[in-house]
Amino acid sequence: MNLVRAELERLSARRFVQLMVVLLVVAFAVTAATTLVGSHKPSVSELNSARGQAAEARRDLEANHQLCLARQNGDVVGDSDDFFPSDCSAIDPIRQDRLPIPADFLPGVFTFADQAEPLLYFLIAFLVLFGFLVGASYIGADLTSGGVVNLLLWRPRRTTVLAAKLGTLLGAVLVLSLLASVAYLATFWVIGQTAGLPGRLDGEFWSSLGAVHGRGLVLVLLASALGFAIATLGRHTSAALGALAAYAVVWELGARLVLEIVDAPNSDLFMLSSHIGAWLNGGARFYDEQICRGSTGLSCEGFYTMTWGVSLLVLLAITGGLTAAAFAVFRRRDLI
Amino acid sequence: MSAVIEIEGLRKTFQSLRSGRRVAVDGFDLLVEAGQVHGFLGPNGSGKTTTLRALLGLVRADSGRMAVLGEPSPELLPRVAGQVGAIVESPQFFGNFSGYRTLRLLAHAGGVPVSRVDEVLDLVGLHDRGDERVKGYSLGMKQRLAVASALLKDPRLLILDEPANGLDPAGIREMRDLMRSLAANGVTVLVSSHILGEIQLICDHVTIISQGRRVATGRVDEVLAGHDRHEFLVRVAEPERAVELLHAAELTAVVDGGALVVSGVSDPTVVSRVLGEQGLWVGELTPLRPDLESVFLELTGAYEHPSVPRQVGDSSLPQGGAVIDLDRGVDA
Numbered sequence: 099m100n101l102v103r104a105e106l107e108r109l110s111a112r113r114f115v116q117l118m119v120v121l122l123v124v125a126f127a128v129t130a131a132t133t134l135v136g137s138h139k140p141s142v143s144e145l146n147s148a149r150g151q152a153a154e155a156r157r158d159l160e161a162n163h164q165l166c167l168a169r170q171n172g173d174v175v176g177d178s179d180d181f182f183p184s185d186c187s188a189i190d191p192i193r194q195d196r197l198p199i200p201a202d203f204l205p206g207v208f209t210f211a212d213q214a215e216p217l218l219y220f221l222i223a224f225l226v227l228f229g230f231l232v233g234a235s236y237i238g239a240d241l242t243s244g245g246v247v248n249l250l251l252w253r254p255r256r257t258t259v260l261a262a263k264l265g266t267l268l269g270a271v272l273v274l275s276l277l278a279s280v281a282y283l284a285t286f287w288v289i290g291q292t293a294g295l296p297g298r299l300d301g302e303f304w305s306s307l308g309a310v311h312g313r314g315l316v317l318v319l320l321a322s323a324l325g326f327a328i329a330t331l332g333r334h335t336s337a338a339l340g341a342l343a344a345y346a347v348v349w350e351l352g353a354r355l356v357l358e359i360v361d362a363p364n365s366d367l368f369m370l371s372s373h374i375g376a377w378l379n380g381g382a383r384f385y386d387e388q389i390c391r392g393s394t395g396l397s398c399e400g401f402y403t404m405t406w407g408v409s410l411l412v413l414l415a416i417t418g419g420l421t422a423a424a425f426a427v428f429r430r431r432d433l434i
Numbered sequence: 435m436s437a438v439i440e441i442e443g444l445r446k447t448f449q450s451l452r453s454g455r456r457v458a459v460d461g462f463d464l465l466v467e468a469g470q471v472h473g474f475l476g477p478n479g480s481g482k483t484t485t486l487r488a489l490l491g492l493v494r495a496d497s498g499r500m501a502v503l504g505e506p507s508p509e510l511l512p513r514v515a516g517q518v519g520a521i522v523e524s525p526q527f528f529g530n531f532s533g534y535r536t537l538r539l540l541a542h543a544g545g546v547p548v549s550r551v552d553e554v555l556d557l558v559g560l561h562d563r564g565d566e567r568v569k570g571y572s573l574g575m576k577q578r579l580a581v582a583s584a585l586l587k588d589p590r591l592l593i594l595d596e597p598a599n600g601l602d603p604a605g606i607r608e609m610r611d612l613m614r615s616l617a618a619n620g621v622t623v624l625v626s627s628h629i630l631g632e633i634q635l636i637c638d639h640v641t642i643i644s645q646g647r648r649v650a651t652g653r654v655d656e657v658l659a660g661h662d663r664h665e666f667l668v669r670v671a672e673p674e675r676a677v678e679l680l681h682a683a684e685l686t687a688v689v690d691g692g693a694l695v696v697s698g699v700s701d702p703t704v705v706s707r708v709l710g711e712q713g714l715w716v717g718e719l720t721p722l723r724p725d726l727e728s729v730f731l732e733l734t735g736a737y738e739h740p741s742v743p744r745q746v747g748d749s750s751l752p753q754g755g756a757v758i759d760l761d762r763g764v765d766a
């Protein structure tokens with residue numbers, strides 16, 4: 099407990115952490131301010147017109163679908179140059195992901211229900227980066243400056259000291275992420291209420307937003323632990339940054355290219371970025387033309403899926419493995 | 435007396451890709467008993483810091499047995515860590531912390547009451563500068579802060595690696611007084627230093643290391659006595675004639691400056707009698723006692739060719755490998 103208290107003091111006093119928090123607040127303030135400036139509460143006539151436009155757009159979709167079906171059945175011998183897909187169900191309004199809603203026809207009006215999720219993704223991306231960098235620099239700086247040695251002269255238990263550092267880091271990042279995301283969403287919710295539209299904030303909306311939020315926080319914690327583990331293994335903050343850059347260039351770009359050239363099947367399975375996407379979105383679908391090679395008929399769509407469960411396991415295994423390795427190495431290493 | 439630090443056969447080799455294997459400590463033994471102020475001497479690169487690091491669990495020894503306050507180290511070091519204050523090679527602190535905050539952080543980590551922070555700052559003379567950032571401290575002030583951090587726990591055993599590094603003359607004297615008062619209160623001190631005069635003043639015991647091996651250990655006065663060549667400085671009116679007379683009396687004497695250095699003298703009255711009988715009256719008869727510096731230089735072979743710049747690591751072990759251990763007699 100004492101150790102955690104000391105670590106917390108150390109973590110919060112780090113210039114880099116303070117800088118990142120300031121950056122977070124600034125980015126947050128700028129986004130909120132521009133949203134506020136660019137949005138207004140729609141007047142009744144604006145709303146009515148938007149409703150009308152949305153209804154019309156929906157009618158158009160439906161009409162198009164009907165026309166497509168009619169042509170298919172040969173009821174209409176059209177010479178129109180409109181494009182219709184061979185399978186009309188592709189433009190069936192019922193099968194669309196989303197249909198036109200009034201908010202689509204309200205330029206300059208911020209609609210919370212529509213924008214909350216993309217805004218949250220932005221925040222999560224920032225926090226993931228924040229966690230990784232802070233995690234890496236926290237241990238990296240203390241290893242190079244001799245802070246760890248100093249502490250070990252006081253508490254000569256290496257595992258305890260490192261665990262207290264990691265625990266404090268994860269706890270602090272979690273609390274900060276929770277506070278930041280709640281403040282963030284609350285601010286935009288207020289903007290939606292006062293200077294825009296709240297949109298449809300039903301239970302479905304909140305549960306889906308909550309799911310993204312929860313998954314995002316898990317990702318932030320994993321990134322923090324990963325940065326911490328790599329920097330511990332490499333003794334330097336730069337080890338984590340270098341590993342990240344090397345991974346991105348060599349594997350995500352280079353190996354992906356090679357895998358594509360040699361036509362390796364399901365190459366996305368080997369990319370961490372796919373797993374991150376699959377975990378955040380609750381699953382992902384990837385196209386691979388090879389799946390349909392050899393199979394005849396239209397039943398083959400050429401997609402394979404990645405479930406969030408498997409992706410989480412992959413992410414956990416990588417982070418857990420590296421963290422375990424970091425502890426094992428740190429226990430035995432000469433600290434100069 | 436109980437042993438506070440025991441090291442037996444400590445060996446540590448550093449491996450590095452660029453320079454290969456380097457034996458830093460090579461079968462080193464050290465025994466520090468309760469209540470001693472024990473000096474730990476050796477040339478640069480002889481393995482002092484490495485020994486202390488191994489003892490404190492910062493580097494892994496290849497082999498050897500170590501114990502601190504009776505507990506095997508590093509396995510059970512945590513049991514006694516609360517009673518051991520240590521600084522190893524000018525510790526680094528966080529630059530943007532104040533001295534006070536640095537110590538408070540350590541106090542939190544070690545479960546020491548924060549009230550102790552002011553006491554130790556006072557003790558090392560940083561009381562008025564404790565609120566300034568460590569970044570702005572001078573070398574000596576950082577060293578004082580390091581000593582303060584070692585004292586924070588109110589330790590029974592204090593291990594100081596070159597505490598006088600960067601201290602001004604007054605600071606060195608304060609450090610000496612501090613160590614004496616700690617010793618008077620029963621604190622055992624192991625201190626490494628290159629300021630041999632200082633060690634001779636404050637330490638009652640000493641261990642000398644050269645190339646990772648112990649070359650001497652024991653009470654300071656006994657180590658010095660072991661190197662006493664029984665030399666005397668003699669001033670007489672006619673030095674040349676005196677030399678002849680002394681040679682005739684089977685004593686070795688040389689003229690050095692205006693005076694004589696007579697060696698192998700077991701009884702100084704012989705000198706004055708031999709000379710006095712021939713009407714040469716002795717004006718001065720001073721025993722030339724070896725000091726720690728001369729013993730150190732002799733033992734570590736660091737002063738064999740004064741005109742050739744000596745390289746780090748050139749230090750030697752005594753010829754024939756005899757180790758002077760005055761606690762146990764000379765073993766070959």
Ligand SMILES: Nc1ncnc2c1ncn2[C@@H]1O[C@H](COP(=O)(O)OP(=O)(O)OP(=O)(O)O)[C@@H](O)[C@H]1O
Nearest residue numbers: 434448456458476477478479480481482483484485
């Ligand atoms: N981390 C390391 N890697 C490789 N060699 C090392 C390392 N640390 C120490 N050494 C080597 O071990 C030997 C002993 O070094 P050590 O620091 O113990 O000497 P010292 O007696 O404390 O010297 P000084 O009086 O200069 O402080 C030296 O030759 C040094 O080069």
Ligand SMILES: [Mg+2]
Nearest residue numbers: 482483523595
């Ligand atoms: Mg040293």
